[in-house]
Amino acid sequence: MSIADPYRRSGQLDGKCLCGSVGLHIDGDYVAAIGVCHCSNCQRSNGTAWGAFQASPDAVRITGNVARYASAPFAERVFCPVCGSNLWLRDTDAKDAPYEFMPALFPEAADFPLISEVYSDRAPAYASFAGDHRRVTRAEYEAKNPHVEGDMP
Ligand SMILES: [Zn+2]
Ligand SMILES: [Zn+2]
Known part of the structure; x- marks a missing residue:
């Protein structure tokens, strides 16, 4: 079972x-929970x-012009x-990759709990999140997932 399944x-x-x-606009499947990432790529962006x-790509409709x-x-x-x-982050190597939307753009997402913190050992002092959510260190994450080579602050 995925950590996101109950949400x-x-x-x-x-x-x-x-x-x-x-x-x-989302009309369909999404995950009502937040994952945080402290990699330098995410922090800098x-x-x-x-x-x-996350939201399922077939549930998503965008209006207006965007830049990538x-x-x-x-x-x-x-x-x-x-x-x-x-607006969002999305993997480009899989057609069915979910949209990873910035929660503050959606008023209802203010109620979504934090369930995961990736690169937890890279959290800056001003963004250390309390709670018993799942934490994944840089080494643990990079052992299993594609990442930006030499991700350094
Ligand atoms: Zn990241
Ligand atoms: Zn705008």
Whole structure:
């Protein structure tokens, strides 16, 4: 069983970027829980702690123009070209890869619990999260997952 399984939901969620020119609409399966990542790639792209929740690609509808940045050979980060809001991260090497949406764009996600913290040994002092959620160190994560070579602060 995946750690996310108890948090799987099906339904509608609506979000938007800061300026409102990008609309994010979910109608289908998503995970009502947040995973945080403290790798330098995620930290730098957000400018602070990075966290996201997943939605099934066939449930997602986007309105408005977006800009994309290939932050790794296997993933892209998508943002609003007008206001700069980070919108989502997504693996590009699998057609069925989930969208990993920035939770603050969706008002309802304020209730989603934190269930996972990756690169937990790299958490900056200003973003150390209390609780008994799952923690995965850099070494543990990189042993099992694709990552950016030489990920260093
Ligand atoms: Zn915007
Ligand atoms: Zn990361």
